[in-house]
Structure formats: structure tokens, C-alpha cells
Amino acid sequence: MNTASQHVPAKPLAGWRVLVPRGGPWGDGVAASLRRQGATPVIAPLINFAPTNDQAALERSLADLAAGAFDWLTVTSATTVDVLYAYRAIVPASTKIAAVGETTAAALLAVGYRVDLVPDDDNSAAGMAEQLIGLEPEPRDILTLRSEIAKPVLTNMLSEAGHRVRSVVAYRTVGVPVTDRIAEDVRSGRINAILVTSGSVAEQVHAQFPHVPSTTLIAAIGPRTAKDARRAGLPVDVVAETQTVDALIDAVARFSLPHAADEFAPRTGALPLPHQD
Numbered sequence: 001m002n003t004a005s006q007h008v009p010a011k012p013l014a015g016w017r018v019l020v021p022r023g024g025p026w027g028d029g030v031a032a033s034l035r036r037q038g039a040t041p042v043i044a045p046l047i048n049f050a051p052t053n054d055q056a057a058l059e060r061s062l063a064d065l066a067a068g069a070f071d072w073l074t075v076t077s078a079t080t081v082d083v084l085y086a087y088r089a090i091v092p093a094s095t096k097i098a099a100v101g102e103t104t105a106a107a108l109l110a111v112g113y114r115v116d117l118v119p120d121d122d123n124s125a126a127g128m129a130e131q132l133i134g135l136e137p138e139p140r141d142i143l144t145l146r147s148e149i150a151k152p153v154l155t156n157m158l159s160e161a162g163h164r165v166r167s168v169v170a171y172r173t174v175g176v177p178v179t180d181r182i183a184e185d186v187r188s189g190r191i192n193a194i195l196v197t198s199g200s201v202a203e204q205v206h207a208q209f210p211h212v213p214s215t216t217l218i219a220a221i222g223p224r225t226a227k228d229a230r231r232a233g234l235p236v237d238v239v240a241e242t243q244t245v246d247a248l249i250d251a252v253a254r255f256s257l258p259h260a261a262d263e264f265a266p267r268t269g270a271l272p273l274p275h276q277d
Contacts (some may be wrong), residue, residue, distance in 0.1 A: 011038025012253040019186070019194045021046040021201045025085075025110035026078050026103075030195070030245050037249060042191060044182045046204035049079050049171035052148070059087075061143060061168045066090035070166075071140040072132065074154060076100040076125055077198065078107035080145050083170045085111045100128050102244035103197060103221060123243045124224060125150075129157035139163050145170040175204045186212060193217040193252050196236070199228030206233045215258040221248045 016039040020030050023045040031041035052058050065073060066089070073095055075081060081104065083089075091097060096116040099105035101123030105115045117135070119127040132142075144155050144167045155167040185191050186209045194209075196202050196218060202225065205218075212218070218236050220226035222243035226236045238255070240247040 011036075013249070014038035015257050016040065016192045016252070017042055017185070017190060018252065019044055019182070019191045021195055021197060021205070022078065024082060026081070026107040029106065029110050030249075033245060033249055037253060042182065042185070044178045045176050046178065046208065047079070047173055047198075047200050048176045049082055049147075050174045052169045052171055054169060057168055058083075058145075058170055061145075061166060062087055062089045065095065065143055066092065068092045068094050069141060070095050070143040072096050072098055072136075072142045074098045074100075074128060074132075074142060074144045075104055075108060076128070076144075076146060076150065076154065078104055079147065079173065079200075080104075080170055081107040081111060081113070083145065084113065098128055098132060100125065101222070102242065106245060123222060125154040126157065129154050129161075132158065133161045133163075136163070142166070143168065148172045173200050175207065178208055183208065186216070189213040189215055191216060192257060193219055193255075195248060195252075196220045196225060196229050196234065197248075198225055199232065202229035202232040202234055205229075217252060217255055217258075219248055219252050221245075 013034065018034050018039045018041055020027050020041050020043045023043055027043050027045065031043055034041040064070070073091060075097060091113060097108065097113060098117040099108055099115050100119065102118060105118050108115050117131065119131050121127065139162045141164045142158055144165060146167060146169060148169050152167065155165050158165045194205060194216060196205060217238065218234055219238045220229050220236045221240050223239060226239045229236050238251045240251045
């Protein structure tokens with residue numbers, strides 16, 4: 001093969017402005033990955049967590065976790081990692097940590113926790129439960145931290161398999177309004193791509209950006225998130241092959257920059273056509 005004829009840009013996302021929908025250590029890590037590819041990341045947290053309505057139950061469970069009461073801790077979202085980090089939760093060496101997917105695993109690693117299990121194929125609560133059940137034939141003590149709106153799939157499957165499960169609501173998911181500048185950047189097409197990393201993020205993208213130009217790429221981190229995004233009303237343009245940040249960025253990098261996006265360009269003039277519902 002004549003490799004000299006292959007013109008692969010060193011930074012395939014040069015000129016792109018990409019909206020990163022979460023802040024914190026995870027958002028900073030995504031932003032760093034985008035910069036390495038030449039893009040300009042725009043960190044705009046669209047969701048945050050609000051305290052659980054049962055603070056006492058959460059604090060008691062985290063104290064038991066630190067004391068070594070559990071064999072496993074299951075983490076099903078990056079937001080759960082935010083809660084662990086906010087409480088400075090201690091996970092002893094005797095407790096293994098299962099992350100639902102690579103995004104959650106990356107969030108755990110970013111704030112100093114280890115990861116002992118990520119489902120091989122199905123990055124979902126059911127996939128995590130199946131793999132844990134396969135690994136642990138004997139009953140174990142498992143702490144599952146979840147959002148207020150999460151379905152009890154993981155808890156039910158583990159309990160039916162004979163494990164002792166304590167299911168605790170760790171947080172409530174709330175939307176975070178973006179600044180007027182970012183809203184205008186999306187509306188005007190200055191944002192070239194929006195990363196959608198969860199169903200909650202998808203709902204906020206749809207609610208906060210009612211007129212996304214057709215030239216703006218909407219990229220979902222995996223098939224399940226893409227399904228949730230379409231259900232929320234978003235026209236997903238590309239889906240990452242695996243549920244990782246690197247795969248998501250690579251999926252965006254396969255596209256050509258649709259138009260010049262000079263952040264200092266005049267704000268007047270014709271706008272790109274919005275997506276049609």
C-alpha cells in the first residue's frame with residue numbers, strides 16, 4: 001500500500017467547536033481529548049444532581065460502605081460518581097466497583113476510584129446484573145446507588161439471583177440552564193457538534209435548544225443513548241461504535257466540518273435551517 005497517498009490529518013477536528021454537556025473532572029477529560037484532535041471544546045453542563053430526598057439513608061449507606069459492609073458497589077452513571085466525589089466517599093479495598101459502561105468507568109477513574117468490572121457487551125443495568133450474577137454464584141452484599149427516576153432493573157435481577165442488595169437513591173437529576181451566549185452559539189450554528197451522553201442530556205438538549213441547525217452534528221455515545229435521544233425528539237446523526245468517549249469523538253471525526261465557524265463572525269445574516277421534527 002502506498003501510505004504516502006493517505007492524507008490523514010493529524011488533527012481531524014481542527015476548526016470544530018464541540019459542546020461537552022457535562023462539567024467536572026469528566027468534562028475536563030473530554031475537553032482535553034477534543035483539544036488533542038484539534039477541536040475547541042465548549043463545556044456547557046446541561047444536567048446536575050440535586051440532593052436525594054432521603055439524605056439520611058444515603059449517608060448511612062456511604063458510612064457502611066466505608067466500613068466494608070459491601071462486597072460490591074454498582075455505579076450506573078457519571079452522575080453517581082459526582083455524588084461519591086461530593087461526599088468524599090471511601091470505597092475500601094475489600095469492596096469491588098462495577099461500572100455500567102466506559103463513560104462511567106472513566107468518570108470513576110478521573111476522581112481516583114478504581115474499576116473492577118465493566119460489562120463486556122451490554123452497557124446497561126441488565127448487562128451489568130447478568131455479568132455480576134455470572135461472576136458471583138454465591139450470595140453477596142451489594143450496594144446499588146441510583147437516581148430517583150431509575151427503574152429497579154439492576155436491584156431486581158440481583159435480588160432474584162439471591163444477592164443481598166441495598167438500593168439507595170443517591171440523587172435527583174435536574175436540568176442546568178445554559179448561558180445566553182451558548183444558546184445563541186447553538187442556534188446560529190457556531191457549535192458544530194453536540195455530544196449526547198445520556199437520556200437526561202438528550203432531554204435537556206431538546207428542551208434548551210429548540211432550533212438546532214441541520215449542519216450541527218448530534219452524536220450519541222451508544223445505541224441505548226441514541227434510542228433515548230430519538231425518543232426525546234433529537235435527530236441523531238451518528239452513534240459511537242462503543243460506549244466510550246474516544247469512540248464518540250472518533251465518530252464525530254469521520255465527518256467533514258460543515259461550514260466555517262468563526263466565533264468572531266458577525267451575528268447577523270441568514271442562519272442554517274433548523275432540524276425538522
